[in-house]
Amino acid sequence: MEKKEERGFWLYDLRVETVLDGRTPVCRHVEGDSFRVIGEALVFEKETRLSMFALASVLPLLAAKQRETDADDWMTTDAEVACPDPHCGGRLRIVREGKRWFSHAATTGLPDQRGTPYWKEEK
Structure with a gap:
């Protein structure tokens, strides 16, 4: 939850799922296989x-x-x-899910602004 005195930002959690929609894959694409993006974690x-080639194609877009x-x-x-692969029918669909608040202090690497890393904070 956002705290008024704390600087930070919102990020969407994402679900990245394999879709074929009747197309034939060449690479290993299984309809419905998925992973989530939570903060910086896959x-x-x-x-x-x-x-790994399909993952490489989607990685640059996830932060945006x-x-x-x-x-x-x-x-x-x-x-x-x-x-x-231009001959492959596989697609990765990026779905925005809920939003999550991240404090600046919990996500920065700057030593003078650092707090407890967000992934170590108690929920």
């Missing part, structure tokens, strides 16, 4: 597997998808990223 369910964007920005409206 969270995989046990035994979930994802092509976590942030609030204008309703008409393509980052808000476009959600699917194609597998980089």
Whole structure:
């Protein structure tokens, strides 16, 4: 929860899921396989597997998808990223879920502004 005296920001939690929509994959894409993005962490369910090439195609977009964007920005409206293999029908769909508050002090690396890392704080 946001604290008035504390500087910080909101990030969306994300779910990144494999979708085929009838397309044939070449790479290892299994419809419904997914992982979550919570803060800076990629969270995989046990035994979930994802092509490293497909992951590489979606990674640069995740930090931007976590942030609030204008309703008409393509980052808000476009959600699917194609597998980089031009012959593969696999897609990764990025879905914004709930929002989470991060304090500046819990996420900075600057020594004079540092607090307890957010992932060590008690919930």
